[in-house]
Amino acid sequence: MSWFELAGKDLISIKDWTDEELRIVLQVTDHLKALHYEGVPHYPLKDKTFLMLFFNTSTRTRLSFETAMTQLGGHAQYVDASTLRLSLEDRPGAGETIKDTAKVMARYVDGIGIRLLEDKVSRYGEGTEIMYRFAQYAEVPVINMASDVYHPCQALTDIYTLKEKLGDLKGVKYVIMWAYSPWVRSWGSVQSELLIAARFGMEVVLAHPKEYELDREIIELTKKYAQESGGRFEVTQDLDDALKGAVVVFPRNWMSPRRYEIGKEEEIKLAQKYTDWKYTVKRQRELCEPGYLMHVMPVDRGNEADPELCDDPDLSFIYDQAENRLHVQKAIMALTMGGRLKV
Numbered sequence: 001m002s003w004f005e006l007a008g009k010d011l012i013s014i015k016d017w018t019d020e021e022l023r024i025v026l027q028v029t030d031h032l033k034a035l036h037y038e039g040v041p042h043y044p045l046k047d048k049t050f051l052m053l054f055f056n057t058s059t060r061t062r063l064s065f066e067t068a069m070t071q072l073g074g075h076a077q078y079v080d081a082s083t084l085r086l087s088l089e090d091r092p093g094a095g096e097t098i099k100d101t102a103k104v105m106a107r108y109v110d111g112i113g114i115r116l117l118e119d120k121v122s123r124y125g126e127g128t129e130i131m132y133r134f135a136q137y138a139e140v141p142v143i144n145m146a147s148d149v150y151h152p153c154q155a156l157t158d159i160y161t162l163k164e165k166l167g168d169l170k171g172v173k174y175v176i177m178w179a180y181s182p183w184v185r186s187w188g189s190v191q192s193e194l195l196i197a198a199r200f201g202m203e204v205v206l207a208h209p210k211e212y213e214l215d216r217e218i219i220e221l222t223k224k225y226a227q228e229s230g231g232r233f234e235v236t237q238d239l240d241d242a243l244k245g246a247v248v249v250f251p252r253n254w255m256s257p258r259r260y261e262i263g264k265e266e267e268i269k270l271a272q273k274y275t276d277w278k279y280t281v282k283r284q285r286e287l288c289e290p291g292y293l294m295h296v297m298p299v300d301r302g303n304e305a306d307p308e309l310c311d312d313p314d315l316s317f318i319y320d321q322a323e324n325r326l327h328v329q330k331a332i333m334a335l336t337m338g339g340r341l342k343v
Contacts, residue, residue, distance in 0.1 A: 003028065007338035010135040010142045012128065013150040014196055015221060022199070026160050028331035029324075036071070036327065043073025044339025048110040050074060052145065055081040055116040055127075060297060061145050061153075064325040065113060065333075072330055072339065077109065081116075088121070088130055098130065102137035111337045112138055115145040117186050123260055124187075124215075125149055141336040146188055149215065154296050155192035157328045159200055161321045162248065165292070170201040170230065173289075175246040177239060178208035179304035180275045181253035184267045189296045190254050191218045194233075198225035203232040207242035209274045211256050239277055243287040250294040251279035251304045279305040284315070292317055 003024055014022060035042045050069045052062065062078065069076035087095030105112055114134060116127040127148035135142040144152055162169055174197050176190060191214055197204045204226065206214070213219075219235070226233035236242050243249065255267055262270075284291040293309050293316045301307045310316055333339070 003335060004338075006335040008141055009336050011152050011332060011336060012131050012135060012142065012144045012147070014152045014155055014192060014199070019199060022156065022159075022196075025156055025328065025331050025335065026163065028335060029160055029328050032330045032334070033324075033327040042071070044334045045069065045110070045337055046073035048072075048074040048337055048339075049108070050076045050111045050113060050333060050337070051079060051105055051109040052076055052113045053079050053081055053105075053115070054145075055114075055120045056146070058115060058146070060322055060325055061115060064322075065145065065329055068326050068330040068333060071326075072334060074110075088126075098133050099137045102134045103139075106138040106140045109140060111141050111143065111333060113143045113145040114147075116147055117188070118148040118255070118259065121148060124257075143332060143336065146186070148186060149188055149191060149218075151186075151188040151192045151296075153325065153329055153332060154189050155196040156332070157324045158193060158294060158296070158321060159196045160328050161317055161324050162294070163200075164324070165317060165320070166247070169197075171203055171232075172247045173203040173205065173245055174248045174250070175205045175207060175242050176250045176252070177206075177242065177279065178212045178274075178277055179251035179253050179279060179300075180271055180277045181300040181303045182268050182271060183253055183300055184255050184259070184264055184271070185253045187214060187254050190250075190252055191215060193250060194218060194222045195225060198222045198231050198233055199229055201226075201229040201231040204234075205242045205246070206233070206235045207239050208235075208237065209277065210237055211258075211270060212254060213257055214254075240283065240287060243283055243291070246288040246291050248292045248294055249279055249284070249288060252295065253300065253304060275303075278303060279309060281306050281308050284309060290315060294318070294321060297322055 066076040085096045086101045114131050121127045222233050295318045
């Protein structure tokens with residue numbers, strides 16, 4: 001397919017994109033990253049505007065998207081959702097509807113990014129449903145900058161980073177583990193990580209305590225992708241067994257399926273049952289081969305992973321991951337917003 005066929009396409013979940021489309025993103029990322037390091041100006045989105053609608057705060061997401069749009073020759077407009085008259089409830093008197101807001105935004109800008117996580121909605125999945133509704137009404141591409149179910153930009157960044165570091169990923173053992181933290185974190189990054197790693201043929205192992213099962217639909221889709229790609233997928237509640245022979249480890253806290261039922265304080269208490277679920281130097285040395293550290297950040301140092309692992313120049317990929325958000329998102333925006341790329 002032509003790269004230009006991605007113009008106008010939404011990116012809300014990687015499940016909506018074909019393998020060929022995902023690989024095109026990685027190819028364009030290589031091209032744009034090379035131009036960046038060669039100091040060659042590249043402005044495929046000159047005079048275009050990308051609206052960043054934030055319901056939740058961020059560090060890497062805002063900085064990387066805003067910088068990316070500047071480097072592509074366009075403008076990124078930051079909008080705090082609390083400053084709008086927008087209502088996520090479609091009922092009289094609540095506020096301006098998603099339909100009206102999306103249609104108006106599309107008259108002003110060339111692309112829309114949305115960040116909407118679980119603490120801004122009333123149930124699991126609602127944030128992602130809202131993004132799909134924006135995409136239904138906006139006549140410009142909508143990009144998911146993190147939702148309660150998916151984080152496709154992070155997933156593409158992570159697979160790009162792994163390919164950059166390790167080359168062919170077929171059969172590489174990747175352990176995605178629940179890790180203790182009192183932060184009570186989202187499912188989106190973890191679930192998107194499962195999906196994309198399975199699609200690229202990795203040997204994916206998901207390790208978590210019994211109370212921390214993920215979305216059953218995501219688990220079944222991960223199984224399907226692993227079968228199609230020639231990879232493997234398994235789920236276990238035995239952390240040390242999971243880490244045996246791990247080439248890459250992703251230690252990340254996430255909330256339980258009962259998050260909306262029991263509330264945040266009870267979630268914190270539940271996590272305290274598993275304070276030994278951490279990626280430690282001892283586990284890395286005794287179990288992994290070699291156990292490169294991946295983390296989407298912010299990392300809860302000392303809980304999710306030992307600081308020594310985070311700072312190990314040979315084992316830690318976390319800062320390269322963070323940088324690659326910039327390059328991957330440049331590719332995503334250039335492709336979906338109709339940029340003309342000189343190759």
